[in-house]
Amino acid sequence: MVELLAPAGDFESLKAAVLNGADAVYIGGKEFSARQFAGNFDRDEIIEAVRFCHAYNCKVYVTVNTLLRNDELLSALNYASFLYGAGVDAIIIQDIGFLKLLRENLPEFEVHASTQMTAHSLDAVNLLYDMGVKRVVLSRELSLEEIKHITKNTKAEIEVFVHGALCISFSGQCLFSSLIGGRSGNRGRCAQPCRMEYILDDKHRAYHLSPKDLSTLTFINEIVSMGVASLKIEGRMKRPEYVAVVVDAYKKALEGRLTSRDVENVTQIFNRGGFTSAFLKGREGSDMMSYERPKNWGTYLGKVVKVSGKFVDILLDNELSVGDGIEIFGKEKGAPVTSIKVLGENVESAQKGDIAQVFLEGAQKGDVIYKSLDAKLISSALESFKGKDIKKIPIYGKFIAHLSSDTKLLVENKQGVIGEAVCEPPQVPLKTPTSRGKIEEYLNKTGDSPFYFENIDIDMDENIALSASKINFLRREAIKNLLDNLQNSKGTKNISIVLKSFDKKIFPKIAVKTGRADIVKASLDAGCDVVFFGGDNLRINSNDYDETLNIFKENDKVYPLYPEIIVENLDKIKENALKIKSFGVNKALCGNMGLYSFLSRNGFDVYLDRGFNIFNSSALDAFENAGGILSLELNLKQLKYLIEKTEKSTLVTVYGRSKLMVSRQCIIGSSMGHGKYKCPNICKNSIHYIKDRKGEKFPVITDYNCKSHIYNSKILCMIENMRDICRMNSDYIVLDFLDESYSDAYLTVSAFKEGIIKAEKNDFSLSPDMESLLYKLKGNITKGHFYRGVE
Template structure:
């Protein structure tokens, strides 16, 4: 049976999920969770959560899906050991270094790969499975056919999202919030710049071009189940319990072939951003996928204001309106709860569709469009499911034995085959009124606010004994508590001893250049770089083939192919290309994609790890066999230095370039012009476009030949004036990445870094003439990134 997996940001949401039919829940602790703003569970609450869920035969997965610094790994392992000992069913993780440490120290703990791991092709899934992940959560960009192909060709359990908020970027590959505000999505603190307004190419219209609608597959759930996926995941650890209740119950009914006619309307009312989208399940949706006008909850269309008088508005209703509902004026983003309603001059509790209702609504004018932002009836129904008197409970079975000369025993049996018992001193002979079977059952059957009810209790007792009710109550409480403990599934706590070994070294870094343009490769080579990584994202602005670059630049500079973090429909083509390059005698490559890394290794390549691997700690440097790993641009100078110090592997530091902020399978350029679907007539015009934010910053947008969009920082990261600090990191390579520079600009950058490194190696940290020229040319365009701030 397919698993329905629900979110829970706090205990009330957990109850809502479980009591409305979830088979499993995913929750975060107060430590290392990628939803730092959710309520989350402290250690005591975590234990209670496991007991509650396991009583209902519901699994508990805990999210530890953040990137970890070196100084956090030991405490993360200790927390993981605590979770393991308390019966948590699995961890959901992102950090590959943490994965390596968990497999070494807690080999029996079930691990799931977060969607933050960006698994979007078959080889990436199989690689993660071979590394010890039982389950992989796929990227939300995949089509139904792509999901089907992965499921049919892997041993890993596959989990997919079916409902809730979407990231416009491939999860795990977004640095937008991090680079512009210091709040990292990889650390659970995304500030959601995708929900802000932008203009495109300096046009006056400003809309929410990066804000997608929420995903809903309620109408197509059978198609997803038909692929054979193991788990269906609802997003929403930041959502209220009423939302969780409404959405989980709707999908539960759909999976059980017991739908309500109004289920889609109910989940729409619970939360939507202008309707729903199926994302990429059935192909690119273009503008239909997006919520340009408004990035937050819309509610459902209520009607229009036909007249207003003072602070009161008359509304021609398209759906019922009740006292307690919430309404909003759509084009003004203002609203209010409905405190009273008049229809034909009379006070009513509910106005029907088609009627004209008068309500207090300050600021409303004739013609305003109104939405119902909250439906009080739906909220109360949802609350009743997890707070009411008739909430769903789990049947248990009891056996009570009481005979003279023997200890009293109360045994309880759970459907999962778990059992418990409590015992007490032998009963006394009754001097007056003996204990009756009815009285015993009355005392033993009370389960209060526990998850259980007694389906049946067998009573085997003498008819002339006396047992106080207080003793019966104690037996019942002890037996139920013991059953909860048994169901919790505690395991031995393993004390973790973790240490990273220092590997002090001093190296003169080489200069490595990233580019997809042959003219830049030639200029960089002539200026003195040591390595050219060529290819990358197959951007439409790129020029030249790898063979051409090898035949020209390769005569004086090492040239290796570069494969980006996202590889989808072009996978087989790139495999064939890589085999051809290997045949040219090239034996190294730079790669950001976990699946393609495996393909390259199988061909005999030594691989440098690119940004897509999110190398955040020394363990991650050593998780994959590599000849150099690019350290995360989210690390500050001290963290970079510590990471390099505690690994024997070679490392790279991002030293110059426009940091890529996100990559999306959605094209905002084509979408903004009414297309963005399959077969788009190249509306991006093969040039660089720009998104301008509210502060006037221009973020370059470049599309590739597969219609994915790549958005880069408005500022250029340049560490040249801090060459002493960068040299002290002792990384083996400084990486210079080029996007929109001219050959002359690229030559100046490489020359300035070449001279600076050579001088610094001799103890001279002053700017050279080339360095001064470079900094002057970049005046007002430079960012230091996270070199001196890091991320939260």
């Protein structure tokens, strides 16, 4: 049976999910959660959440899906030990180093790989499974066919998102919020810059990065038929009423009971101009996006046909009731409906076709009105988890009372889990004996517990006396014992780990990353030590296959570079890698987990690129790798501490226009109104820009598979800070070139080479080339996170 998995940002949302039919919930704790602005659960609340959910045969998964620094690993492990001991069914994680330590220290705890791990290929899923992950949450960019291929060819359980907000970027690979505002999505503090307004190429103002929410209600059975294990609803930041409505609708859809009213309710509770199937059925182009408004739209109500002061007449296209909320579309003005008049008469509700007069300031004739809140829907949702008739779980009871032995109550749920309570034997009655009916009456007073007795078998002597307090005690204790057994507490294990220190006193070499042949030549001419060539296959770069192969043949310092996102052409890339290997090339820089698995199996010594989010030394040690590029979100102190704790080679990026995100959506073509099938390739061979409210321009470049790559408005450059850079003791500093010219690249490599040579002599003054580089970049430099880091 496929699992319906619901979000719960607080206890009210958890109840809403469970009581409306969720098979499992995922929650975040106050510690290490990727939704730090949700209500979240402290440790006592997590214990109570497990207790409540398990009573309803509902599983609980806890998210620890953030990147972890070295100094946080032990705390995170002990927190995981608490979760395991509290009976949590699985832990959802992002950090690959944390995964390694979990398998070593809590091998019995079920681990799910968060979508933040960016698993989007069969190889990646199988690698994670081999590393001890039971379930993988796939990237939301995959099609039904791509998901089906993975599901049919892996032993791992597959979880897919079926409803809720979408990131425009591949999750786990977005640095937009982090680098422009210091709030990291990888640390649970995303400021959602994708929901801001931008101007594309100084012409088109819109919410260019804001997708509609995903909905699969109408084709959920197609997803189920592929054999996925779990259907995930997004929304830990949403209200409990939202959770109730959406979970209820999906439960009905899975059981074949979905109605058009359910679909309308889901739309009313939250949508951004309708819904999208995202990439499940192929690219939707402009239809996927909510260009006009990034927030909840509600549902279309009608148009203003008359304005009388602060009151308006609306020709209704939908029902309107007192208590609803309405809004003027595009004006961010609205009001609660406190009264309605139809034909001059006060009414509680008005119907489609009526002209309803309501209070609404700021409206003009012809304005479009949306219903932003439906009072009846909210009331119905609240009733489902706070009303008098909320769902309870049937249990079976056996009551035993004989004068010759202790009095017992056994309770059992449908899964066969038992709770028991015992007290002293009954007494001989002085007057009236206790009747079977009275015993049953007291036992049935299950009150605030999640249970009711479907049947009670009473085995008793006829002439006995039992007080009401004794019977109530037995009922309470038996149910408490049942809840204890259902919770499946295991006890907390104290964990200790020791991270070795390695005494490193080295000056770095220079590594270059580029996708351009002319930059390879410039970098080698200027004296760099190694070049990683390839990457994202951007349209601004050459796509000449023979030219690419010749570069590897002719230069023994050049190694292939593979990007973090590879959805299309994976087989061709593997074939290409084997050809490069045949030239004697034995090293590669790779950001893609699935391709890493292939490369390492085929004899490459692989360095891990930014796609692996190396945030701690354990992440480097999790793989058989040569080393890796450390996260751009670590500051100098954190980088130095990480480097001290690993024997692997470490690479630190000190120059380049940092990539903020990769999107499978063609931002340029879609923003121009182009849909699924036809696109005039307006993005071809050129760099576009989106400009924010502060006037910062972020380059947007597409690749040959129509993915969009957005880069920082400023260029990271640490040439003034060679004292700090060289004292980190990293093996390499990385210069990442995008659209620089030959002369730009030559100057940059020369400047950093001179900086290292001078640092070796304890000279940290600026050479002419270093000064020239600073002058060239004047006003366009960022120090990234080197001196701030992220929380």
